Amino acid sequence: MAFKEVREYQAGDDIRFIEWNVSARMGHAYSKLFEEERELSVYLLIDTSASNLFGTNKQTKRDLITEISAAIAFSAVSNNDKISTILFSDRIEKYVPARKGRQHVLRIVRELLGFTPVSGKTDLEKALRFLTSTAKHKSIVFILSDFVADHYEQALGVAAKKHDVIGIQVFDRMDMQLPRIGLVEISDPETGDNFLFDSNDKYARLRYSKQFDEITSQARRQFKKVGADLLQIETGQDFVAILQQFFIKRK
Template identity: 45%
Template sequence: MKELLKKVRQIEIKTKRLTNNLFMGEYQSSFKGRGMVFSEVRPYQYGDDVRNIDWNKTAHFSEPYVKVFEEERELTLMLLVDVSASQNFGTRKQLKKQTVAEICATLAFSAMANNDKVGLLLYSDQVELYLPPSKGKFQALRIIRELVEYEPKNAKTDLNAALDFLLSTQKRKSICFILSDFTDINYEKSLRIAARKHELTGIRVYDEKEEFLPNIGLANIIDNETGEMRMINTSSASVRRNYEQFYRRVRDQFLNIFSKSGAGTIEIRTDQDYIKALLAYFKSNHAA
């Protein structure tokens, strides 16, 4: 427990400083006030948008009535985090799951500073843990603790399970970040449906050795999600080429599916500065 608290505190100190110094303004300008919520129904006035006419009230009172909406000042941020076994990989600075924890902490503290709710959903090929959205520092610290401490029950990945759960629990529009390496298949339909209701962004976290296979001769390669082990000859140019082609297929699939669904994308390598990538995304998101 002492070691756990130390890890949580280290992440808190690092990410809170980044949030306060660099991040807060971009988070706020990117998302604050994006949502619109129903306020009231009133008689139609000249200049009102006819698309907002409430036809039931109009028929009842025999005169036009319109629905009035106002900006939603309180947002809900949902973090959907892949905890499958492929996250336990890293060859340079840190494991993928450690980078994911820091990114989530940065986003959670941004939401906290903006007085927004933040929730957490951990998933493998099933929903492993759900923390309903809530405000405050205690919630942010609990999210960090779960990301550091949680031991997944299953090793495989199925984003569909997480997206279905999101739709069943979050009835109002939320800002949703999905953090994964996206070595998954057949999630396009679920993502498209979820993107109609929520503002989705996929954050693909990867390691440089997933992109390029080093030439180190014969090596045992283990698939963390299936436990399968194979010996391959990394000196073979065709083996390295096939490895790189697989990586590109995973990456292209991620970018294409999210783009077609109208969702945003961020790509972050474990040994690179994730704050720069987040800031660039938020600036472009705000400009759009």
């Protein structure tokens, strides 16, 4: 409910909503009037860290995040809702306040297509805390990330109490398992560290797959704990069909 105006007190008005300051000045009682806010604000919390530059199936994870974000933004504006974006790495890279209109959405899409982050690292906790301090009214929040991040459970819980939070975890098939191609040099895109990896080694491949399983399981566990939804979408998948099925199910 949003405050609308003050009018003279009428029989039956809730005394909790008497505006005492105005009443004192005017010499008789005045009440606050409220109206239901029907407009929604949609926030896109978008991970721009370097791990999302990886992709082997038609697109990178960042490409997939951009396409999903654009689809959600155009859907919001067609429903006359406001749309806002928060681009983050281990810092808030860019904040675009919530507004309506097709031109605003086109601006957001341009930002996503041409944006170069300052940092390649990830701090989801910091991004969630910025969201909580910025979004004053209950909103729909989409978090688009590969969730290669730690220590965000508490901040996620705070955000989920105030907003309708939906996580969209993007991943690539090569995140799950590497092919057997012998000894390869692997680079960590966020730290820049390089190391040799024997993809023919059964136990090395097992450790690689286990790491991915731990990341996805942690995301599922933390979202479930705070009562928020989580979708997991692979590069190259038809994300529109997945989103449609998800919202039909929620409805």
